[in-house]
Amino acid sequence: MPKRNDKRDTAKAEYIKRRRSGEKVNLKDLAEKLGVTYGTVRNWKRIDQWDDAMERKRGGQPGNKNSRGKRNAKGNPGGGAPNGNTNAEKDGAYSTVHLERLSQEERDWLDQMPTGANENNIYELKLLRIQQRHIMERIAEYESCDPEKLFTASITDMRKPGKEKDGKQADGAVQKMVMDNKDSAFVRVTQLREALNKVSGRIISLTTQIRQQEEFEKRYALELERLDIAKMRATGEVDVDPEGGTEDETVHD
Numbered sequence: 001m002p003k004r005n006d007k008r009d010t011a012k013a014e015y016i017k018r019r020r021s022g023e024k025v026n027l028k029d030l031a032e033k034l035g036v037t038y039g040t041v042r043n044w045k046r047i048d049q050w051d052d053a054m055e056r057k058r059g060g061q062p063g064n065k066n067s068r069g070k071r072n073a074k075g076n077p078g079g080g081a082p083n084g085n086t087n088a089e090k091d092g093a094y095s096t097v098h099l100e101r102l103s104q105e106e107r108d109w110l111d112q113m114p115t116g117a118n119e120n121n122i123y124e125l126k127l128l129r130i131q132q133r134h135i136m137e138r139i140a141e142y143e144s145c146d147p148e149k150l151f152t153a154s155i156t157d158m159r160k161p162g163k164e165k166d167g168k169q170a171d172g173a174v175q176k177m178v179m180d181n182k183d184s185a186f187v188r189v190t191q192l193r194e195a196l197n198k199v200s201g202r203i204i205s206l207t208t209q210i211r212q213q214e215e216f217e218k219r220y221a222l223e224l225e226r227l228d229i230a231k232m233r234a235t236g237e238v239d240v241d242p243e244g245g246t247e248d249e250t251v252h253d
Contacts, residue, residue, distance in 0.1 A: 007034045008044050015050050118213045125206045128199055135196045142185045142192070150182040 011034055018025050031041040044050075089095055102110070114120050155178065162174030183191075231237070 005036075007036055008048070010034065011036075011041055011044055012048055012050050012053070015045070016054055019051075019054060118210065121206050121210050121213075125203065125210065128203050128206070132196065132199050132203065135192055135199065139189055139192045139196070142188045145185040147185060150184060151188060153181045153183045155180050 011030060014030065015025050027041050027045065028038050031038045034041070084096075084098055084101065086095065114123050157175065158177040158179070159172035160174050160176050161169060161171050164170050164173050
């Protein structure tokens with residue numbers, strides 16, 4: 001087996017060192033410096049995977065110009081947006097909830113929420129019943145409308161860069177097109193019925209869970225009574241209620 005060329009490791013170390021410092025490496029110059037051919041250095045780089053051997057740190061790499069001319073976010077000297085920011089928030093449906101940022105009113109409301117499984121099921125069932133009622137009211141409202149009446153579903157405002165009144169160039173200054181998408185009453189009723197089916201399905205599921213929990217509690221109480229009776233028969237002792245029992249009560253088998 002041929003001996004490994006000592007210059008091979010030297011070339012790799014030199015390449016990684018210069019790249020980490022942000023310097024661009026010319027393989028031809030490196031080959032000339034080491035006294036080997038350009039093709040040899042290229043093969044070493046490919047086989048030994050020089051680029052993969054470099055430990056890349058998080059964020060921009062040395063020598064990049066991504067942040068040139070930019071400043072750190074206000075109040076965050078480390079760069080980037082501060083923790084808990086809402087820069088990427090759109091409609092807020094999937095916003096992260098930070099408990100430490102809740103208002104006192106929200107904290108008090110949260111403390112009043114049920115924590116038990118069955119209590120939560122009952123609470124959710126009540127909310128779903130209200131939601132079900134509201135959907136049914138909206139369905140009745142749309143069904144009583146004129147079939148030809150249309151309702152705005154969305155508005156798309158397409159703009160292009162242009163000059164403002166002061167003559168400065170600005171993005172979206174010139175309106176190019178406006179698209180007004182509308183739904184008929186029939187479409188609205190169809191969408192509401194789909195939502196109603198989902199809510200009704202969830203109500204059925206919760207009702208089943210609550211009934212099963214109630215049946216379990218009844219069976220559990222019955223089993224406790226059976227255990228008490230078995231204990232009395234085995235020991236002859238009777239647990240007397242101090243408020244309603246009498247001292248001369250006996251057990252008859």
